[in-house]
Amino acid sequence: xxxxxxxxxxxxxxxxxxxxxxxxxxxxxxxxxxxxxxxxxxxxxxxxxxxxxxxxxxxxxxxxxxxxxxxxxxxxxxxxxxxxxxxxxxxxxxxxxxxxxxxxxxxxxxxxxxxxxxxxxxxxxxxxxxxxxxxxxxxxxxxxxxxxxxxxxxxxxxxxxxxxxxxxxxxxxxxxxxxxxxxxxxxxxxxxxxxxxxxxxxxxxxxxxxxxxxxxxxxxxxxxxxxxxxxxxxxxxxxxxxxxxxxxxxxxxxxxxxxxxxxxxxxxxxxxxxxxxxxxxxxxxxxxxxxxxxxxxxxxxxxxxxxxxxxxxxxxxxxxxxxxxxxxxxxxxxxxxxxxxxxxxxxxxxxxxxxxx
Amino acid sequence: xxxxxxxxxxxxxxxxxxxxxxxxxxxxxxxxxxxxxxxxxxxxxxxxxxxxxxxxxxxxxxxxxxxxxxxxxxxxxxxxxxxxxxxxxxxxxxxxxxxxxxxxxxxxxxxxxxxxxxxxxxxxxxxxxxxxxxxxxxxxxxxxxxxxxxxxxxxxxxxxxxxxxxxxxxxxxxxxxxxxxxxxxxxxxxxxxxxxxxxxxxxxxxxxxxxxxxxxxxxxxxxxxxxxxxxxxxxxxxxxxxxxxxxxxxxxxxxxxxxxxxxxxxxxxxxxxxxxxxxxxxxxxxxxxxxxxxxxxxxxxxxxxxxxxxxxxxxxxxxxxxxxxxxxxxxxxxxxxxxxxxxxxxxxxxxxxxxxxxxxxxxxxxxxxxxxxxxxxxxxxxxxxxxxxxxxxxxxxxxxxxxxxxxxxxxxxxxxxxxxxxxxxxxxxxxxxxxxxxxxxxxxxxxxxxxxxxxxxxxxxxxxxxxxxxxxxxxxxxxxxxxxxxxxxxxxxxxxx
Numbered sequence: 001x002x003x004x005x006x007x008x009x010x011x012x013x014x015x016x017x018x019x020x021x022x023x024x025x026x027x028x029x030x031x032x033x034x035x036x037x038x039x040x041x042x043x044x045x046x047x048x049x050x051x052x053x054x055x056x057x058x059x060x061x062x063x064x065x066x067x068x069x070x071x072x073x074x075x076x077x078x079x080x081x082x083x084x085x086x087x088x089x090x091x092x093x094x095x096x097x098x099x100x101x102x103x104x105x106x107x108x109x110x111x112x113x114x115x116x117x118x119x120x121x122x123x124x125x126x127x128x129x130x131x132x133x134x135x136x137x138x139x140x141x142x143x144x145x146x147x148x149x150x151x152x153x154x155x156x157x158x159x160x161x162x163x164x165x166x167x168x169x170x171x172x173x174x175x176x177x178x179x180x181x182x183x184x185x186x187x188x189x190x191x192x193x194x195x196x197x198x199x200x201x202x203x204x205x206x207x208x209x210x211x212x213x214x215x216x217x218x219x220x221x222x223x224x225x226x227x228x229x230x231x232x233x234x235x236x237x238x239x240x241x242x243x244x245x246x247x248x249x250x251x252x253x254x255x256x257x258x259x260x261x262x263x264x265x266x267x268x269x270x271x272x273x274x275x276x277x278x279x280x281x282x283x284x285x286x287x288x289x290x291x292x293x294x295x296x297x298x299x300x301x302x303x304x305x306x307x308x309x310x311x312x313x314x315x316x317x318x319x320x321x322x323x324x325x326x327x328x329x330x331x332x333x334x335x336x337x338x339x340x341x342x343x344x345x346x347x348x349x350x351x352x353x354x355x356x357x
Numbered sequence: 358x359x360x361x362x363x364x365x366x367x368x369x370x371x372x373x374x375x376x377x378x379x380x381x382x383x384x385x386x387x388x389x390x391x392x393x394x395x396x397x398x399x400x401x402x403x404x405x406x407x408x409x410x411x412x413x414x415x416x417x418x419x420x421x422x423x424x425x426x427x428x429x430x431x432x433x434x435x436x437x438x439x440x441x442x443x444x445x446x447x448x449x450x451x452x453x454x455x456x457x458x459x460x461x462x463x464x465x466x467x468x469x470x471x472x473x474x475x476x477x478x479x480x481x482x483x484x485x486x487x488x489x490x491x492x493x494x495x496x497x498x499x500x501x502x503x504x505x506x507x508x509x510x511x512x513x514x515x516x517x518x519x520x521x522x523x524x525x526x527x528x529x530x531x532x533x534x535x536x537x538x539x540x541x542x543x544x545x546x547x548x549x550x551x552x553x554x555x556x557x558x559x560x561x562x563x564x565x566x567x568x569x570x571x572x573x574x575x576x577x578x579x580x581x582x583x584x585x586x587x588x589x590x591x592x593x594x595x596x597x598x599x600x601x602x603x604x605x606x607x608x609x610x611x612x613x614x615x616x617x618x619x620x621x622x623x624x625x626x627x628x629x630x631x632x633x634x635x636x637x638x639x640x641x642x643x644x645x646x647x648x649x650x651x652x653x654x655x656x657x658x659x660x661x662x663x664x665x666x667x668x669x670x671x672x673x674x675x676x677x678x679x680x681x682x683x684x685x686x687x688x689x690x691x692x693x694x695x696x697x698x699x700x701x702x703x704x705x706x707x708x709x710x711x712x713x714x715x716x717x718x719x720x721x722x723x724x725x726x727x728x729x730x731x732x733x734x735x736x737x738x739x740x741x742x743x744x745x746x747x748x749x750x751x752x753x754x755x756x757x758x759x760x761x762x763x764x765x766x767x768x769x770x771x772x773x774x775x776x777x778x779x780x781x782x783x784x785x786x787x788x789x790x791x792x793x794x795x796x797x798x799x800x801x802x803x804x805x806x807x808x809x810x811x812x813x814x815x816x817x818x819x820x821x822x823x824x825x826x827x828x829x830x831x832x833x834x835x836x837x838x839x840x841x842x843x844x845x846x847x848x849x850x851x852x853x854x
Contacts, residue, residue, distance in 0.1 A: 012692065021728075
């Protein structure tokens with residue numbers, strides 16, 4: 001179509017912009033990020049920087065290749081946020097190339113082949129995480145116990161360079177499984193849940209985040225705070241988070257009630273792994289979520305249900321990334337089926353009828 | 358009174374403080390008045406004066422044509438200097454039929470219609486007066502008011518809603534009118550209720566106009582008229598949308614493709630009520646209106662009583678001109694107003710504001726791709742998915758856009774206001790609606806041509822048949838005649854034998 005008509009209204013605007021949205025999301029991520037980087041020290045900081053910078057670089061390359069104007073797009077903050085989200089979901093001491101590869105997969109494989117911002121069907125960060133997990137299972141599941149910056153065991157600046165950019169020779173000694181991973185392994189060895197948990201897992205540690213795991217997803221509380229900030233600033237709506245949390249609580253509650261020896265309860269499911277992170281920062285991604293409130297509820301419930309199923313019954317200890325990608329694929333169908341009700345019409349689109357008085 | 362919630366809507370910055378405390382002022386007589394013949398929805402008025410005629414104030418210049426139309430009157434006394442095409446107050450800048458007159462500065466009234474007493478006058482006489490005084494909806498829609506006052510004949514009406522929401526930012530003309538001419542406005546409202554024969558009147562004013570609320574509440578109390586209620590409605594755009602206002606007040610949702618009259622409610626703008634007061638009580642036609650002049654690029658802002666036909670530049674220069682080159686010059690509010698293509702165009706019956714917006718007041722964001730944030734879905738008061746409609750229009754799927762509600766769109770601009778990507782959504786919709794109308798017109802024309810040619814074929818067929826029949830009849834007659842002659846001859850032969 002042509003837009004030859006004279007510029008029309010409205011001649012005033014709310015002031016919203018893509019970069020403002022991205023900035024607010026990053027601000028919401030800040031507490032959990034700072035906490036994660038503090039906990040996992042210099043190697044995590046290096047990996048974070050490498051991932052974010054390479055995401056912006058990948059965006060630059062993609063825009064140049066596509067012949068699109070670089071400045072307006074690179075300054076919208078979306079690539080930086082994608083890199084940030086990937087960094088949050090990587091094992092903190094992963095080598096540099098894992099971060100670079102993740103960013104390149106996200107931007108060059110998941111975003112730009114679909115024509116860039118707003119067009120991608122799948123969440124780029126989750127595509128990156130999934131591809132990396134399948135391609136490099138060792139690097140992607142080698143977690144470390146928290147060693148806060150300045151603590152006795154924490155690697156210094158120089159040895160951190162070695163960890164991130166070197167060959168990682170002295171890595172193995174410190175590796176440790178994530179909570180969900182070790183629970184899955186031990187359950188597989190026919191142990192009972194209460195015994196596993198008694199060996200040192202506290203709900204509080206899981207919620208606060210002083211456990212091993214990916215850089216940005218261990219602290220459910222800081223992530224929740226960021227999520228509430230996004231709700232308060234209306235960057236996200238409540239539909240997806242509430243649907244996810246209620247579904248997860250309901251499913252895990254039922255199973256836990258039936259057999260507490262083999263199924264984690266709602267508190268553990270919510271506070272462990274990447275669930276809260278995904279609830280507020282990934283599943284709510286505009287581009288890859290449904291557009292109506294009802295659609296969002298269905299989408300959120302689907303992500304949580306799939307996550308529960310994968311975590312509980314499948315081979316992988318964590319299932320959020322898979323669940324989100326699977327549900328991303330259903331979004332066009334959800335949006336096609338569930339439309340907002342038009343004013344003066346029924347949901348089916350026929351004009352409403354008033355009963356004669 | 359209970360207020361009902363509507364879904365969607367936005368809270369744009371009001372900017373009403375720029376002019377809300379400025380009392381209504383007259384404007385000096387301009388040296389020329391250009392009065393368009395199309396100041397209303399419907400057919401343009403037909404001039405009954407000629408170049409060179411000397412006219413008095415209030416004299417009829419052009420008469421209404423057809424069922425939906427409105428006459429046009431002389432705003433002052435003077436001489437008609439031209440009748441022709443002149444730039445119209447419309448974004449297109451296209452010229453429209455216009456009567457140009459030069460005021461004689463005596464401002465002499467001609468013959469005025471006699472005052473009507475609403476207590477004794479027939480409802481139809483009141484409506485007729487409103488029609489003959491050229492009153493149209495003054496909220497901007499400019500629908501001939503008499504047509505709406507006559508809806509009683511076809512609909513079971515029970516409520517008159519007075520739209521005094523004034524939800525567009527910057528505009529304060531209705532606010533001032535209600536505060537300064539309270540009793541006359543209230544009288545006009547009661548006259549309209551009488552003409553409509555309704556038992557209930559609801560005057561809806563947004564909460565950001567406490568003085569107007571207090572003034573009209575006081576007027577209602579003073580008359581002791583229990584059938585009139587002044588209602589404070591939430592300050593939320595687009596509260597002034599007819600159907601949304603009705604829903605806020607009554608909880609009733611008007612069905613799609615229907616009028617509020619179909620559910621028994623008629624909505625009139627508050628400035629229209631004032632014009633009705635003047636027409637009925639004073640016999641004065643609609644020849645002036647209150648206009649808000651505002652925006653940070655104006656030297657002086659305010660509310661002015663402006664003669665219809667006053668050139669916009671006259672009003673602007675009366676306000677001291679511009680502080681800086683305005684980034685936008687608008688007729689109407691910033692949400693649904695139109696850019697002024699030429700300040701030589703006139704103030705007309707539907708002009709409620711002249712806004713000169715400074716660079717700092719207008720959006721500067723660059724258009725980016727849609728990120729499906731669905732802020733537009735949340736903001737849409739009509740339950741539409743604007744981003745989806747725009748996408749379909751961009752892909753030239755007009756039918757698809759219609760299927761998901763394009764024709765239910767009000768063009769209120771809420772979606773574009775919230776869009777973080779600055780997508781010109783309203784422009785997409787207006788473009789598509791325009792294209793559909795053109796297509797429909799073309800289709801209609803095609804069908805009409807087809808119908809006519811079919812009709813012609815049919816007529817030809819009939820003619821041919823008739824000709825054949827006539828021929829056959831003639832032949833038969835001739836045959837019969839021949840037979841008769843033969844028989845006669847035979848008879849004669851017999852006789853002679």
